[in-house]
């Protein structure tokens with residue numbers, strides 16, 4: 001178990017060493033490959049929905065599919081075993097090896113085998129187990145764990161690898177990569193040809209024909225599954241689908257999301273044990289593994305983890321993972337999806353790296369099965385909190401609304417207080433708020449107080465809008481909300497400001513489900529009557545919009561009003577661009593600069609950069625979108641917290657993006673998120689504006 | 702040579718895009734010319750997968766005095782000693798730029814697995830448009846007690862060391878489709 005303070009310590013050490021070498025390039029490469037493949041695919045969203053439906057269907061019927069698969073595989077002479085847990089699976093495989101009088105096992109990459117520590121179990125019985133996937137072989141020789149699902153040894157340099165293989169060969173191998181490959185090819189050929197058992201996992205299993213599907217790029221899986229006399233296949237029961245078509249669709253989804261290939265180089269569908277040159281005395285053993293999977297199935301929130309096809313795409317967008325790497329951001333299963341898997345399979349205590357998740361939500365967006373990983377992580381944090389309590393800083397951050405209200409009531413004194421070194425030192429000690437992080441100015445004259453001054457009667461409104469403010473536009477940046485309301489009213493839109501709370505997203509981020517549900521229920525209560533009267537809810541902050549649209553319906557599954565609220569919630573810029581396109585408003589620039597746009601994470605599943613770009617272009621402004629494929633690192637309130645699980649990690653996550661802004665010659669950054677603005681202004685040392693600061697809306701003459 | 706079918710053109714483009722080689726031939730005889738040329742270049746035994754009599758005789762005749770022919774149904778060690786493997790895929794897949802090999806004996810699988818060079822002879826009317834069209838062929842094969850169906854998209858590759866792309870780590874370094882159009 002890694003306690004919170006132990007986790008802080010490993011992260012601090014990592015930060016001192018700098019990000020894991022080569023990791024970001026691997027992640028980037030995966031993302032770019034994926035983006036290119038998707039662009040060529042046509043309707044990727046339809047494909048993605050189909051892949052999800054397959055997993056939903058299969059997982060829901062998994063006990064029936066286990067039976068069908070077993071029956072059909074056994075008809076072909078394969079021996080099928082069902083292992084309730086890892087220990088049982090290892091015992092079964094050891095028994096198979098003993099019966100076969102095996103000594104040497106050639107193994108193809110299988111995360112499921114790592115889940116059950118199969119190698120340890122086999123080696124304890126005196127078996128020689130050789131990993132044959134290059135990356136896995138490297139980490140086997142280095143006695144480490146994989147740090148990435150697709151590139152397990154990405155943290156190793158060519159020199160590291162050369163050293164490992166030279167030691168193994170007991171001679172010096174040249175550091176030329178081709179020379180290394182030749183050595184591996186020859187060395188592993190001997191293994192393939194002499195192994196008694198070939199072991200492989202399965203990416204998918206097909207119930208209707210009792211077949212297993214194995215995807216590899218290197219071709220080692222083809223050898224382990226064909227050359228040795230005895231073949232052992234370990235399959236997690238969540239991998240079984242009903243039909244061949246379903247398996248092919250998942251093979252495509254896997255390759256596209258993992259590396260941007262249309263398929264991995266070899267997709268092998270194997271049913272029964274084929275003879276070798278006419279010799280049919282060969283064996284196929286298939287071990288179906290439960291190990292907590294059926295329990296996950298019965299838990300609504302964690303069921304989705306079973307849909308995972310292990311493509312690794314979620315790791316490629318995860319900013320904290322990009323800095324800390326899979327050895328810290330992972331147990332045996334690394335990365336975002338590793339959190340719910342670890343909590344369920346290896347125990348909650350092993351999943352404490354959940355605290356590193358900054359709740360940016362991007363892993364869900366990139367997942368080919370649209371798995372709601374962020375909410376599962378939030379639930380893991382929730383379970384950790386019920387066991388150990390919330391970390392101090394998390395607890396304070398969840399009280400943001402009370403603190404904001406107080407700071408605003410006491411402004412300007414509070415602003416002065418928040419600037420003194422003594423008070424910041426005190427706050428850091430008492431509530432975990434980092435003493436060096438820049439804080440926004442709080443306004444006594446909040447937007448709620450100003451609204452009646454801004455509001456005008458619109459006698460025959462063309463539309464009606466109820467404003468959803470959230471924290472910053474009310475307490476710190478009321479002029480943004482004011483510009484929005486003024487523009488809407490100019491276009492003949494009636495604007496109301498219903499009583500409301502802030503969105504409550506930080507509670508989700510730190511795992512307080514009960515608290516978050518209260519926020520959701522209260523806001524749904526307060527806003528629903530407006531929705532029912534035909535108002536659109538217009539929200540300014542991307543995280544608030546995301547919460548209303550994506551989180552509330554999940555938290556309040558039984559309340560239809562939450563779904564209605566989600567459907568009727570619009571983004572502020574989306575509405576403004578709509579009015580400009582209809583000719584009801586014109587837009588001009590207040591000042592021209594070399595702008596760089598930062599798209600906040602929660603904006604990406606909404607309209608992305610579409611509306612801000614359209615409005616800026618219409619106003620005659622040029623802007624480039626600058627991103628590194630991940631979160632800027634602020635993660636809402638995460639970057640306000642003291643220490644390595646907070647500001648220190650947050651700055652390390654942002655370093656790349658700051659550099660991109662600086663090297664891109666950007667004079668001014670534009671972003672819709674107020675917290676990203678704080679982080680970017682400090683990190684990139686460039687002024688940052690909200691689009692509504694730089695755009696001016698007028699009535700067409 | 703004009704490729705008038707869209708799916709054939711797509712197959713060629715995509716298979717090549719993944720590092721595979723496509724040579725167009727107009728007849729089996731022309732394919733034999735290329736096989737002979739390749740056998741001379743690689744200078745080692747040649748493994749052949751199960752195929753009909755006519756094809757096997759053709760290859761045997763052509764390679765007589767040039768290379769030792771191994772198989773069909775040779776032992777793994779013999780196939781591992783070959784520099785070239787010749788197979789006859791059941792289909793090509795345009796959407797993914799792949800070939801589909803269906804085998805009922807694992808020694809046939811090894812012909813496209815162990816030698817450094819793999820040549821696959823494919824007739825263009827066997828090219829399918831989409832990946833899902835593979836399913837009926839797999840189902841048909843599944844009527845046999847045992848089978849394997851492998852979809853191959855180019856040469857074996859890895860990027861496990863510092864993300865440097867290297868082909869042929871375990872499987873063939875070159876995969877050539879002799880496509881009869």
Ligand code: SF4
Pocket residue numbers: 314317318319320321335336356357358359360361362363364373374377
């Ligand atoms: S929500 Fe963001 S930070 Fe958290 S695991 Fe997913 S990608 Fe990583």
Ligand code: SF4
Pocket residue numbers: 257307308309310311312313314315337366367368369370371373
């Ligand atoms: S959770 Fe989704 S993105 Fe992550 S590995 Fe699984 S399928 Fe891929």
